[in-house]
Amino acid sequence: MEFNYTLEEKDGLAIFKIKGNLIEKSQAIPLLEDVEECIMKDINQLILDMTDFRYLNSTGLNIFINILTKARRSGGEVVICSVSPKIKELLIITKLNTIFLVSEKLEDAIKLLNHK
DSSP states (O other), X not given: OXXXXXXXXXXXXXXXXXXXXXXXXXXXXXXXXXXXXXXXXXXXXXXXXXXXXXXXOHHHHHHHHHHXXXXXXXXXXXXXXXXXXXXXXXXXXXXXXXXXXXXXXXXHHHHHHHTO
């Protein structure tokens, strides 16, 4: 399964619904460009909805860290939601669960960002 995503801007939030597998940096170039565009439009509260996301490696983790860095430098935040057990385990092993805000559902992610 290849990597793709959709972007929805809603109430000052950018919701990226990520699908597939992320294993090469070249796959994420459009995603990173859209993140930059959102930040340039002062939309720096980002949600990475992983409902249909299946697999990532260290390259994928680096891309997510890059997104988090961009958001926080602009005064924003990133919430990861709807994470599969396999990816949740990877976040725990790498301790990235202590760096990212992680929520069970999209609704919870929206609530987390609306309280910031």
